[in-house]
């Protein structure tokens with residue numbers, strides 16, 4: 001089986017940097033594209049990403065660059081820029097023959113707000129000649145960068161390429177599981193971010209752990225219903241990229257989405273919360289896109305819709321619970 005030796009990682013935020021570090025630990029050569037020159041300089045000169053992952057020491061094997069096109073010589077690419085910047089970034093690689101037939105592994109978790117599309121749709125429209133794959137699962141960047149044990153789903157419709165990718169991205173403490181359900185892997189990652197905001201709100205408002213567990217379980221039902229409506233394999237969502245990531249993100253203040261909800265629940269304003277961060281909170285952009293998607297597909301997603309309404313200012317956070325509790329009683333369906 002051909003393994004991929006040279007990886008190009010597009011995006012030097014916390015996650016792109018952590019994945020670059022894991023690849024380097026696994027013996028791969030890595031070129032890491034950063035949007036900011038400051039990132040390139042600190043990675044190349046000091047083996048640290050001062051802007052986005054200051055607490056991790058990086059392998060000197062990672063070479064950072066601001067020249068995106070130089071990554072097209074690599075054997076395989078990882079796309080790790082936030083969802084709302086993905087199209088514009090990938091557009092810069094449009095029409096480059098060297099990429100034809102190479103795998104591009106999507107590692108961002110979000111929905112493009114302007115089109116309500118998942119990242120694989122964006123990839124197919126921008127780089128139609130590459131092979132799409134998705135890497136998703138319960139994995140905080142700092143855990144992976146520090147070599148703590150992590151397991152993820154890696155989905156690729158082409159099983160042979162998927163198997164080669166699994167062998168190539170695996171590292172002693174980084175364990176990918178193979179799937180062919182690209183869409184399912186994407187749905188899990190995008191939806192759990194919105195649900196993590198809801199879980200944070202519940203804890204921020206001190207509504208208790210029982211309510212928190214109810215949001216996780218009923219949120220999972222929303223995720224699964226959306227998956228069925230969009231045609232993914234529902235079992236995918238019971239795996240690492242669905243339930244696994246939902247549990248991690250909804251339970252930890254380390255999550256940007258969960259901690260955003262927590263601060264909202266404690267009464268802080270969304271502008272203040274986001275203004276104090278230099279990192280992305282994907283669920284904030286995905287929530288309205290998810291609400292529109294659910295409405296269009298006639299899928300019942302009340303928790304996600306309430307999150308979107310609170311974020312847009314259309315619903316007061318205090319009224320959210322009343323809205324959810326006053327729905328008609330029904331059979332517990334997944």
Ligand SMILES: NC(=O)C1=CN([C@@H]2O[C@H](COP(=O)(O)OP(=O)(O)OC[C@H]3O[C@@H](n4cnc5c(N)ncnc54)[C@H](O)[C@@H]3O)[C@@H](O)[C@H]2O)C=CC1
Nearest residue numbers: 012013014015016035052082085108109140141279280282
């Ligand atoms: N941080 C984590 O633990 C994990 C993050 N992810 C996903 O990875 C994706 C990236 O997140 P992080 O690496 O955490 O980002 P981050 O929050 O650490 O950094 C922000 C990123 O946005 C980039 N950026 C800002 N403006 C840009 C522009 N105009 N064009 C292109 N890039 C721009 C920055 O260069 C940087 O890479 C997200 O979709 C996130 O959900 C997935 C798993 C774990």
Ligand SMILES: O=C(CO)COP(=O)(O)O
Nearest residue numbers: 137138139140255256257
């Ligand atoms: O996706 C993640 C963990 O799997 C990271 O979650 P946050 O983006 O909420 O920090």
